[in-house]
Every structure is written in structure tokens, then in C-alpha cells.
Amino acid sequence: MSSYRIQGATGEWEVVIGLEVHAQITTEAKLFSGASTKFGAEPNANVSLVDAAMPGMLPVPNKECIRQAVRTGMAIGAEIHRWSRFDRKNYFYADLPQGYQISQLYHPLVGEGSIQIEPEDGVSKTVGIERIHVEQDAGKLIHDQHPTRSYVDLNRSGVALMEIVSRPDMRSPAEAGAYLRKLRSILRYVGSCDGNMEEGSMRADVNVSVRKVGDELGTRTETKNVNSVRFVMAAIEYEANRQVDVIESGGKIVQETRLFDPDKTETRSMRSKEDAHDYRYFPDPDLLPLELDDAFLAECEASLPELPDAKRARYEGPLGLTPYAAGVLTADVETARWFEALLAEAAKAQGKPEADVAKAASNWLISDLFGALNRLGRDIANSPVSPAQGGQLLGLVADGTLSGSLAKQVFEIMLETGDDPAKIVDERGMRQTSDTGAIDAVIADVLAANADKVADYRGGKDKLFGFFVGQTMKAMAGKGNPGVVNERLKAALDG
């Protein structure tokens, strides 16, 4: 249970949150036309006769959109409805060329499911998902480009969306944030949505109400189209506090639609329920009901990847990683993919089972690679070093070719040049040496040059041992095998 409470003048208030997430389905073509869905095209470039609602045009469902929504439903353990139907939601606005949106009100494709979340401020919990239905996106209206005209861009009109409706199960902004991140992670694993909130391919309508702990549900408001996890959390926080203030000062919460202003970090009224649209839903007579057969469902099921929760369990179990590392590596599908490719390469390079190299690979990825990517401002999909190169590097450490410090140096060069580690080691002679003859010779020189310190050491100043190691390594340009250097130094000094 979340302990998040709003401290009001009359006591503590609990927040009840439900999210309706609109996720753009990753497909080449729109839901009911063959037009492209490519982001960033010139206005009205991705518009077919169907999208422009020319007379006599008819929608034809894009099977890939249905497939992706079904796979998403399966990924959240939801009931998939073999029989579903598209409805028209009628309302007049310029961004909706048909005058209606094709959606699913009465018979959605996906029924009840749930996801597990681990909010930072609380314990893990299950958030229920009521339904996922498939619908068309609307076009975009631009009002500020001309004093008297509005511009209409229909590029998004007809793009396939999944509306993922949660139950009002969340109790804090952190839980809502965790839900959104987990949902995004699942969508990316499934490949049904790229989860890119900045480009608008995922956005949330945020339903918030407040109540005294244990009371009935309060009146809720809906804040539309919030487009980042941070903004969703901020909108909840603002809205919950606003509602408490209104109630405590004797007012009533009006059920209404609100907008979030990210600049002022506040929500504002958009329209109230009284002037809400009468959408006039009815089954779309241009479309037959959607009926899914066993073969289609089996194919959807078979095509699902290992999902984050299962992957995490495997990392913690058979691979023996820490819960922290497993969490970090599975949170994002790209990271998990990268890690698994790295693991395969490292195991191959060393001729060992993956479980034996997993810890080293995980440590290197989380500290070295993530550190470097952070510094470079790049994400893992654009890493300058490939998993194969990372695996080779780990192999060179494991077989004694590179010491830890040499490996760090080689990695820096890899980041700059993109070269393979073996090539760097060969060309730059960065191989560590375990040759006792060569090491002994260097040690002899170091001891001779520091006779006074040798005397001090032998007189009991044990701490000077590190000094001799440093001098020896420095004289060997870092290439001495630290273990051998230690061993030979000890022998020479303690003689």
C-alpha cells in the first residue's frame, strides 16, 4: 500500500488514480487505410482518400494493427475477445474528417488483464487493466499560424491507437509513474508501440479523485493528453491538492475534462460534463464484426517474446544476478537485448556457459558501458561499441590478456575508434605481461632506485608495498599482470 497522503486542514486525504493510455500501434499503415504512419512527414502527406473521408470511401481493417493489439493483450494476461466490433463515435469537429471516430465501445478486442508495478515509494502491487480497445487517432488542428484560419493536418487521422484503460488502482503519483513505465516497457518488449511520449505515440488521460482514507470514491476529473511520465506525476500531484483545497474550502469537485500546462505545472478546466458531447455511438455499418480464429490467436501467442517479469526472474535465478542488476537490465527491452547479445558473445569468447560470465557482463554493462553512454549522451541503441566487441573485451580480461585497468583503457579507445579490442591490444601492444623474468628485471630497477624506501619497508613500513606496486606498474606502462607483480615484489622485498 502506498503511504502517499495529502495533508489537508481537515486531515489526511487519499488519492485515487486511473489512467487511460493511448498507445500508437507500431505499423506501417493506418488502421483502416493503406496510408503511411511515418512520423515527421509534411502536413497532409500521409492521407489517403479514406482518411480524407472522400465520398464513397470505406474502411478496411489492417490486420497487423489487430495482431499487435491482441499480442499486447496477451502480454498483460488479458482475456482476448474472439468476437469484437467497431463502433462509430459521432461528433463534429474539423480534425475528424468523417465526422466520427471508429472505436470500440460496446465490444472491445481485449478484456481484463493486469500488470505488476514496483513503485519507488512503496511495495510492488498489481494494477488492473479493464480493457484495451482499438481506435483511430484524429487529425491535428493548428490555430495559431494565421489570424483567421485554422490549419488541419490529417497525417495522424486514422492512425491506429490502443486505448489501455486501467482500473482506479493507483494511490500515488509514484505508482502512476511506475505503472506508465512498466506499461511502456511491456509495449516495447511486445513491439506493439514504441512508447515514445515526446512524439505523441503514447499519451495518457489521467483520472484523479480524492477521498478520506476508507471513504467512497470521490468525484473525479480527467486531465487529457499528458505526454510524459513526469508530467503525469506532476498533474496528479497538482490535481489532488487542488481537489483537497476545493473540498476543504466548502466547494464541490465538478466532473470535468482538464488540461495540463507543463509550463505552469498546473491543470486547467477544458470543458465540464454539462457541455460534454453526446457522441452518438453505434456499430459501424461499414465493417463486419471482428472474429478471431484459433490459428490467428496461436500465432499471436507464439510470437510473444520473453516479457520483463519472466526475464527478470531468469536473470535473478539461473543467471545469478542481483535483483538490482536484473531490474536495471530488464527495464528496457533494448538494454535486455543488448545484455543478452553481450552475454552470448562473452560466453562464446570464453567457451563457458552464460551463467558463468553473467556477473562480469552485467557489472561491465551497468558500470562501464552505462557510464560511457551517460557521458556521451547516447542511448544503448546507439552505443558506439557493439555487444560483440563488449564480449571480446570481457574475454580478453578473463584470459589474462588484459588487466582490469588495461581493459578500461582499451574500452576508452574502443569508444573513440570503434575498433575491436583485439586489434587495439595488438596494434598498441597493450597486452599485460606475466613474464616473471621481465617483471623481476623491472622490480630490481625499482628497488635499486629506491633503496631508502626498501630499507623503510623492511624496517616495518608495510604500507610502502603499494608504492612499489605503483612504481613497477608505471615502469611497465600498466602492462604488468598485477597478480604476478604483487607476487614477485613480495618475494623480492621479503626475500
Added chain:
Amino acid sequence: MTSLTDLTIAGIRDGFRKGDFSAREVADAFNGAVAGGKALNAFLIETPEHAVAAADEADRGRASGELRALSGVPLGIKDLFCTAGYQTTAASHILEGFVPTYESTITAKLFGAGAGMLGKLNLDQFAMGSSNETSAFGNVISPWRRNDGGTAPLAPGGSSGGSSAAIAARMVPGATGTDTGGSIRQPAAFTGISGIKPTYGRCSRWGVVAFASSLDQAGPMARDVRDCAILLENMAGFDPKDSTSLDLAVPQWEAGLSSDLKGKRIGIPKEYRVDGMPAEIEALWSQGIAWAKDAGAEIVEVSLPHTQYALPTYYIIAPAEASSNLARYDGVRYGQRVLPDHANLQDMYAATRAAGFGPEVKRRILIGTYVLSAGFYDAYYTKAQKVRALIARDFERAFEQCDVLLTPTAPSAAFGLGEKSADPLSMYLNDVFTVPASLAGLPAMSVPAGLDAQGLPLGLQIIGKPLDEQGVLNAGLAIEERAGFTARAGKWW
């Protein structure tokens, strides 16, 4: 030799193939008839060049041994079908001047089969009407006149009134129609021609301006049953661009024609004997039954108990769908726009629609919006859908006892223009016999079967099982042969 414009489609096709005449001669003859028939107002635009180009291509094709199914045949096209490069208005001001860049699937198929287009035919606005009085471009006048010597202009039926008038006046040998609640069959009956509405899903709706999507179905109108079969073969077929299109092979209906009804059972639905039906209609129906028996059929009485609810159901569902389908006509992307001074978006929509839609269209949009509104949805739309299912089940049960149904097409002969336009409810009653088959998606046709006391044509309707167009056409042919309907409108225009 008879005039070329008196030939049926089969006659034109076969004569052209034999070399009796050129396709160009046919096109010229019909173009001449179209030009001479302006008084009927059957055409919204004339496209003689299209007909001539198709004819010339047919003549070249014949010379090189390439003959297509409709080579040499010119047709009229109801102006509800989008035709690439030719204005398509649905007889409305709101689409006035709209020239599609695309060709409807049906017209593409017909033109692909070699047919030419004589022009775009007038209709009730957005196919809403039963008399062709709701066109924004004036009424179509039937070529028929009462035999009392009067010159009162008569309704050609609707909504495919331009099609029916043009065929009856021998301005076109055949035409496309669309039927939502009877818009092929009723005008066919009023003008003494044949027309068939196929099973819902047989003909693609792609590129046909939508009225009520779950009911709209294109079909042919022509002088006789054989011509309907020929045209339907060249209109029907699966279209991946229409989700409700049936993925089935197109039967060879013409080759399958037979007027022998031995072994067939013909059902007579008792509920179609409506109160106040004119004796003439009653008599025609009895005559039809006698003809069917003569053709070898067995007659069985059947019951369609929900018939009385068909019209109210239709007048909920059709306007509901229409109110949604017509929402796209907003003056933004095509057609006419009315932009009053200082108008905002809502003002522009309102002004455009006020000017662009006629009274009947507005009436149906209002009815449709009302029955779909949140407070009334269950009371009207949901209930209508339930009744629709009951009506369809009535037919299923009836077809356990018989192969086709025989009924009158309309409760009366053609009425005078203006006689019913002030009374929409009485106008809606015109569709009382055609609407039930539409709600059930069944194939149904009207064939001319006789004349009333005023010398005006009357039609009989045959309703078939789903996909049994052949059974419908064959029963139609049996009636046609026995009726020997040769009456035609005297050329007064």
C-alpha cells in the same frame, strides 16, 4: 429494322458482335435520344464523349477480335456512383461541382467490360426519396402519362428515378441503380422496367456515395430480366476495398436463366395483403400467382409476422446511418462551402449544410441524430436492430417452406409529382413491400407485370434466399414471359 434505341442490351451486344451495326452507331443513337429527352430531366450531366470513346474502342476491338462482355453497350450511371473526371453530386448542392479523382468499383467494372457512359442520372438527393422529387436539380418526370389525356407529370419512382425514366424513355438501354429500401425496385415498377437488388455484399459499395451503409446495395436496371442478369454479372464480385463485400465467385446468371419453375415452391406472404391495397394491385398479384403456377411452380402461403414493423424499423436504421454518413459533408474538403462574414468554424458548417442539404436529407439527419442520441439510443436504435433480426428470421423461416416469395412491388402505380411530397409518411408507405427484403439483405427484383386502369405500369416483386439471384431472375423471367409486357410510354417529350 427496329431503331437501335429499341434494342435490349442483349440485342445490342449480339447485333454488334454479328456486325449488324457498329458500336459507334449505337452510341450515336442513344446520345441522340439523350439530347432529345431533356424535358424528362433524367440526366444531371450528359457524357456523349465517354459513350463515343467506349464505342470506338469496341469497334476497334471487334476488328481485332477482342470482344468484352459489354462491348458496344452504352449505359446510364446513377449520379451516386463516383466517376473519375466526371461530376458526382448525389443530386445535392453540397456536392455540386465535385469531380472525383477515383472511379467506383462498379463503374470501373462496367467500363472495364467495355460499356460506355451516356451520362450521370438524376436521383433523389443522397438517394433519399421515393419519387425523385428531392433532387437539388429538379424532379425527374416519368415518360409515362395517364391514359385520360391529361398531361400531369408523374413520378418515375425513387431514388433511382433518373435511371428508371431514362430506360423507360429508351434514352439508355440499361443503367446502374442503388437500392437501400426499394430504390431500384419501386422506380422499376413505376416505369415498366426490370431491376434487381442483389444480396447485400454482392456488389461493392466502394465509390458509391453512402446513404445507409448496412442497407445500400447497387444493382442493375434494364428493360428485361436477361439484361438485368447480364449487367449484374458485370457489376457483382468481391472487392477487397469493401469490408462487407462477399468473397464469392460471380455465377453465370445469364447462362443459368430458365423460366421453368417446375419443382419450385413460391411463397405468398399473407402479411403483404395490407389494408386499403388497391384492387388492381390485388388482381395483379393473383395474376402473378396464376402465371407462377402456369410455369410449374407450387404456391404456398407463408407468414412474415413482423412485416408491419419493417417500415418503422427502416426509418430508424436508415436515417441513423445516414446522419453519420453525411457528417463528412462539411464544406471543407470538397463540394460547396458557404462562408458568411465573420463566420467561425461552426457557423461555416451550419451555413454550408443549411444551403447544401435539401429538406428530406435534413429531415433524415435530424431523425437519425435523434435516434442515436444517448438518451434515446436504446429505445430506438437498439430496438430497431432487434426487430431487424426478427424480420430476417421471418424470412429464414419462410424459406424453409418455399424457394422464392412473390409480392407486389409497390402499393400503387406512379403518382403525380407533388401529390405526396407534402406528406412524408404517405411517401414512406411506397416502400412498404420493398423494405423488408432490404432489412434482411435479400436479393429481390421487380418485373413489369401489367397496367392499371389509367394505363400505368405495375410491377411484381420476387424475393429470394441469400445469394439466390438465379432463383429470383428465373422466377422473374417466368413472370415476364407470361405477362408479355410490351406497353411503352408514348413519346411526348
